[in-house]
Amino acid sequence: MKLAGLKSVENAHDESIWAAAWVPATDERPALLLTGSLDETVRMWRPDELAPVGSPCKGHALGVVSVAAHPSGAVAASSSIDGFIRVFDVDSYASIATLEASPSEVWSMQFDPKGTILAVAGGGGSTVKLWDTSTWQLVASFPVPRPDGAPPDKTGSSKFVLSVAWSPDGKRLACGSIDGTIAVFDVARAKFLHHLEGHNMPVRSMVFSPVDPRVLFTASDDTNIHMYDAEGKSLVGAMSGHSSWVLSVDASPDGTAIATGSSDRTVKLWDLSTRSAVQTMKNHSDQVWGVAFRPPGGSGVRVGRLASVSEDRSISLYDYS
Template sequence: MKLASLKTVANAHNDSIWAVTWAPATEARGALLITGSLDESVKVWKGDELEQDGMHTGHSLGVVAVAAHPAGSIAASTSLDSFVRIFDVDSNATIAVLETSPSEAWLMQFNPKGSVLAVAGGGSASVKLWNTSTWRLDASLSVLKADTSVKGAEKTSGKFVLTTAWSIDGELLACSTMDGTVGIFDVSRGKLIHYLEGHNMPVRSLVFSPVDPCILFTASDDKHVRMYDAKNTGLVCAMSGHGGKVHSVDASPDGGALATGASDRTVRLWDLSMRASVQTITDHADQVWGVAFRPPGGEGVRAGRLATVSDDKSINLYDYS
């Protein structure tokens, strides 16, 4: 397996690009790339051409996360302004604006059915579940154990929730925190079932395997990538190689590889059968904040793609084979 450079868009935004995702293909078009920047904008780009196809504005501070609905028609963005904006990917029309308390809207992900948007709750030490039919808050899942003592409540600051991820069957929801622990929820019961431990610094990115609902990958400021059996709390392996904080991790649609981006300005490709890094890309001139594999689907689409974004304001696109 390898990555081969296809295209670079320099100065794709006017400031650092911290967020990237793909809106899946629909009957009318192929997959679109969505990026979010500290310049307060969200941009939509056409597939392999990386030609700008739209721009969504409205945030008053930098955009920290973007997420796409599995149907490909709508997307969400979160910002340092603590609002979640829902918009139509093709028309850029605003569908809803979700207001949260300060510091309570961070990274997010739609569940596999598209019925729920899970938003990392930051300082509230929770994950907020928004109903995508009504855009109302359905539930708030606390990452603190129900029996936490008053004395233990002082640890709440360490449970600042940074990001979320859904298992492919929608039964498990993971969230990561500033203190390095990862909480696993049983979604049907709305209950925190256990913590995954091992990282000793913030975990900024999570992704479940696209082929195994139990396997979770984590990326941390401690420079490590870990692979867990999230259902049974087991550590499968830990992988190292980056020389800086690992900001982002994504799994290839075939389940055979991971891509990671880090503060050391590199993107790494990891072969999961070898559980090792097999390629290091040094095309970015600054910290890499996001990596995203293109989801399968779309007429005539066969080749894999990986998009990466950075503090250097650029977008890089690679062929994955």
């Protein structure tokens, strides 16, 4: 497995780019790359030449920190420090709904595999909130409990929820917090199951394996990437190689690799059979806030794609093979 640099776009946004996600292909168009920036806008990009699609999508009052795409490829969402989530039509940018996440901000969100629920990590609200995508009504709010034996926290900072991830079967939801713990929920029963421990600093990004609903990968400020058995509550392995915070992680569609982005300005590709970094890309001049593999599907797609976005306002695109 390897990455090959395909294209980079400098000054893709007017300010730092903190979020990236792929909008799945439809019968009418290929997959598109969705990016969100502190310039308060969302942009979409074509998957090969990184040409912008239309004008920047505006509507937030503060920086965009998370973007997510519905599995149908027709709808996407963006969240901002302003406490609101904008849901919009991908092809027209037309607004579908505005969800109020206050009294706290939203730092991460993800649609479930069937596209029926949008899960939102509630920041200082210490909750994960679920919205029904047919009505855009709030249908559940899961409070994130403190770990057993954890010391009292008068500030509440250790409850701050930063990241969220769905298992590929849609049965489990995991969320990572600023204290380094990960909470796992049974969604159908709206029940907290257990904590996963091992990190000692904020868990900023998580992704389940696309081929094994038990396996969860997590990225942390402690410079490590962890691989958990989310059902058995066990730490299966730890991968290290970044020299600073690991800000983002994503899994390849074939389940054989993960990619990570770090504040050490690099993107790393990891072989899961050896649990080691096999390649380091140095396209960016500042910290890498997001990495995202293109999902499978679409006509004429022969190779994989990985995208990375950075504080330096650039986007890089790589062939993955």
